[in-house]
Amino acid sequence: MSKPASRILPPTDAAIAEAAALLGxxxxxxxxxxxxxxxxxxxTSDLAVxxxxxxxxxxxxxxLIAHxxxxxxxxxxxTFxxxxxxxxxxxWPGPLTLVLPRRADCRVSLLASAGLDSQAVRVxxxxxxxxxLAKFGKPLAAPSANRSGRIxxxxxxxxxxxxxxxxxxxxDGGPCKIGIESTVVALLGGGPLLLRPGAVTEEEIEAAIGPIAHAGEGGQPRGPGMLASHYAPDLPLRLDARELREGEALLGFGPLTIGEAKLAINLSPRGDLEEAAAQLFAALRRLDRQGRKQGLTGIAAMPIPERGLGRAINDRLRRAAAPRSGR
Structure with missing residues (x-):
């Protein structure tokens, strides 16, 4: 386990200036x-990336996404x-990432593009x-601030x-309002591709630009969050649970109808998908940490509707549940 960071600061003007200086x-x-x-x-820095x-x-x-x-x-x-x-x-500004062709004079480190001729960008x-961003004056590469594959x-x-x-x-900006990563759409010729569902829904995207295809997971990822195993707790996660098994913590949604668990968190008792998305990663983290302390052997996740933000939540849950090497 890493040692705690030395400083968590409120976002005063002085703290923003210090952060920009550190980045520089x-x-x-x-x-x-x-x-x-x-x-x-x-x-723009190979070393920083x-x-x-x-x-x-x-x-x-x-x-990586450039912000x-x-x-x-x-x-x-x-190129747009x-x-x-x-x-x-x-x-924009908002929770949408676009994967677009890099310009010949693109300032972003090629390492952030993983050597591809495209770059993921977001505002x-x-x-x-x-x-x-305004204080620093250059784009920031900023993937989620966790170890790779973790929550x-x-x-x-x-x-x-x-x-x-x-x-x-x-x-310190307080708890994140949306709580789930940005939607990722690639526009690289041949029609738009949805690489990762997120807070901007597929329905909203199609209302703006027409039909969008879904990218497969084969080959090198074009954007972030495309690895099969991602967002994973240490405890095994079982999806679409309709009954509780011995030793499982419960990740609930809506009415808890599948039995009583020693440890349970309900993402949204009223079945609200926005509330569930905002709670998802914090809930997984808490169930994982407390479940291991209590000697539990897994986490059972109740079904989430496959519509709107539910698609993004289910995408994260499927990746969190995917087999990992060394597990």
Whole structure:
């Protein structure tokens, strides 16, 4: 376990200035976004991007998202077609990532693109992220601030638990409002592809630009969050549970009708998908930590409706439940 980070600071002007100075010196800073906390580094620096991969213990074939204060700034590094421009107009700033062709003079480290000719870009909505981007003046590579494959952080304490001294400073923006990562759409010719479902739903995307295809998982990932095993707790996760088994903690949704568990968290007793998405990663983290302390052997997740945000929640749960090497 990493040692706790030395400092978690409220996002005062002085803290933002210090964070920007640390980033300029090649250090890593954790920042809040509306989705999850990000582990930020200078996206234009090969060394800083390499430090992100090292801190997360992340496979270097898994691309990183570059964050910008505006679509205009992102357009300096990637090429927008008509559909990409429409998605940016409708959903930026916000929880949507676009994977677009890199420009020949793209400032972002090729390591952040995992050597591909495309780059994932996003304009976050969170006020603290916007302030830091404005102060720093360059794009920030900022994947989720956790070790690779682990549960994404939605509170500053989660970042400290996961990364400790690997991050120089954590800016405290409170709990993330959405709590689930951005939707990822690739527009690289041949029609738009949904690489990862998220807070911007498939229905909203299709209303903006028409039909969108679903990407398979074969080959090298074009965007983040495409590895089969991801967001994983240490305890095995069993999906679509309609009964409890001995030794299982319960991840519930709606009325708890499958029996009483020694340890249970209900993502939304009223069956609200937005509430469930915001609670998901914190709930998984708590069930995993407390369940291991209590000697439990697994986590049973009740079914989540496969509609709207439910698709994104189920995507994360399926990846969290996928077999992992060494498990």
């Amino acid at each position: 010196a090649g250090a890593l800073v954790a920042l809040p976004t509306e989705t999850v906390y990000g582990l930020a580094g200078d996206a 390499a430090a992100i991969f090292a801190a997360k213990e992340r496979p270097q074939f898994n691309p 910008y204060p505006s679509a205009g700034e992102a357009a300096r590094d990637v 077609d008509e559909k990409a421009s429409e998605l940016a107009r409708r959903f 976050p909505r969170h006020e603290v992220a916007q302030r830091l 994404s952080p939605t509170q500053p304490s989660h970042v400290a638990e996961e990364l400790g001294e690997r991050v120089a400073l954590i800016l």
